[in-house]
Amino acid sequence: MSSTPQNRYKADLRETQFLLFEQFPMESLLGKPPFENWGRDECLMVIDESYKWCCEVTGPLNAVGDREGCRLEGGRVKTPTGFKDAWKKLFEAGWKVLATSPEFDGQSAPYMLTCAVEEFMCGSNPAFNMYPGLAHGAADVIEHFGTPEQRKRYVRNMLHGVWGGTMCLTEPHAGSDVGASSTKATRLPDGKYAISGTKIYISGGDQDFTDNVMHLVLARVEGAPPGTKGLSLFIVPRMRLNADDTIGEANDVAVASLEHKMGINGNATCVLNFGEDGKCIGELVGQAENVGIQQMFMMMNTARIGVGLQGVSVAGAAYQSALDYAKDRKQGASMAHWKDATAPRVPIIEHADIRRMLLEMKARSEGPRALIMKLAYHSDCARLLKGKDDEAAAYHQGQVDLLVPLVKAYSTDQAFKVCELAIQTFGGAGFIKDYPVEQYCRDSKIFSIYEGTNHIQAMDLVGRKLPQNGGANLQAFLGDIAKFIAENEKHERLGPLVKELAQAHEAVAGMAMRLLTWFQSGRMPLVPLAANRVLEMMSELCCGWLLCDGAKVASDKLAKLSPGEETAADRAFYEGKLHTATYFVRNILPHAKLTAEILGREDTTALDISVASFG
DSSP states (O other): OOOOOOOOOOOOOHHHHHHHISHHHGTTTTTTSSTTTHHHHHHHHHHHHHHHHHHHGGGGGHHHHHOOOOEETTTEEETTHHHHHHHHOOOHHHHGSSSSSSTTTOOOOHHHHHHHHHHHHHHHHHHHHHHHHHHHHHHHHHHHOOHHHIIIIIIIIHHTSSSSEEEEEOOOOTTGGGGGGOOEEEEEESSEEEEEEEEEEEETTTOSSSEEEEEEEEEEEOOSSGGGGEEEEEEEEEEEOTTSOEEEEEEEEEEEEEEOOOOOSOOOOEEEOTTTTSOEEESSSOOSSOOOHHHHHHHHHHHHHHHHHHHHHHHHHHHHHHHHHHHHOSSSGGGGGTTTTTTTOOOOSSHEEEHHHHHHHHHHHHHHHHHHHHHHHHHHHHHHHHOOOHHHHHHHHHHHHHHHOOOOOHHHHHHHHHHHHHHHHHGGGSSTSSSSSHHHHHHHGGGGTTSSSHHHHHHIIIITTGGGGHHHHHHHHHHHHHHHHHHHTTTTTTTHHHHHHHHHHHHHHHHHHHHHHHHHTTTTTTHHHHHHHHHHHHHHHHHHHHHHHHHHHHHHHHHHHOGGGGGGGHHHHHHHHHHHHIIIIITTHHHHHHHHHHHHHHOOHHHOOOGGGGG
16 A cells, blocks of 8 residues: 555536526525625636635545554644645635635635535545634634634634634533533633633544644633523633733643544544643623533534534535445446356446446435535625614525534435445445445544534423424425425426325424324423434435425536537536435435324334333
């Protein structure tokens, strides 16, 4: 094996272009404030160049980061070989400030384009991409909630890679129960706070790329209310800053240990101790105490979309690897000659079960990718329309809010399934490190756990997002799908699929009413039992809709293609969209109807069984 790291990442740029310019009308937003400096050519250039950059820089380091991991030397984290140089190249290239405000030397690109680029970044090396992603998320919080002085002091340096950043929520005794946080903040005479406590599972908690890291730390000021209502958010630098913003003395922030993990080994997951010697100083984000959870939710929501992107990215990479292998690997004769021992061996993509697994992977990765692009399109429209058509902007923002838990939970659940299928497609070769799919599988498992486990996303959906705005966001979502059904139920090729979609739509709408009944009748224990499955069936409906919508676009394009070799690639691509939608609707979407039937039985066996009876 060569000692030179090899890129094993691959993405389908044709799929990216289809989503941005054919299925979703991003082009209609370009050239208008705040996207006035962007046109189709600029977007295509960014797609091509960012993908090339990932294949040359971060892709080759993915296996290196997994193999070497991070280590702790003298209290500081040492990242894997090549990561520090990749950080420098990343910010020199400017890929992380595409959507950033021009106020901070950003390019104000559409979020849709940013999501496309982030897929390449995440898919080529998810462990590395978490470092700048967390720094940007922390900078966004300070930009939005910080004082003018804080915005000036911190944001630009964090956005441009001069300083790193983290989010510090989880504690050893609390886990996902953030309200049980016991990290303390003690008021000091100068208006700052002494911070003391321990945070665990802090992704990117330290690194050797930057001279400083700005930790956003949730802590409780003495006398604050219990639970999440009493939490405040603090900027806690690893190194104190002098009056002229140069690096000062250490701020009593210690990396106690690194977690030894199943995957994403290139990212330093740290246990951080704040104030062991009583000398850790932080400052409130903004000026108000007890609003930390609201401030941190901005970063968490952004991170949840980012984690959904991680899921789609790694799933897409696993599918591409499996597809290439299946086209190349020859084993067994075709079914037409299965009794002939002398028949030639064929590529395994000719075998029925391999084709089934490949199409399953294709459907389970393209559906969530379309879901993320739908969210991004709504986000861009809300940004474009704000202050011009506030009613339309509110509709689009409402859809963003509704789709966030679907994006985070469904995309990450599908990622693990796709990676498992990719390994199965490879057979025994998939289980060894000569191929990348075993790493993809290990890396992807954490996605359904962090930034709020997928059950937390499901409870957020049924408890907050479905009833939000008096249920108007849900009604608008269901109305959009109903409109598509009405317009396409008699379509010559898609009509039968749309009929299946209508049945899933009815099942989801009925389940929403059932949830309302449970809430109103005090049958609350049924809600958490059903929540994950409600999220899944709603996600299946959404992905089925979007895949059918993409198939409608593809069908229209096919009708206009002239025959001949020059259109063969486009013809194959569009036919692929039709087959993917057909497979999803026939094989995956029926699960939504079945789930509604199961939940309608209101089974409480999991609650009725005693602890002793579990064994």
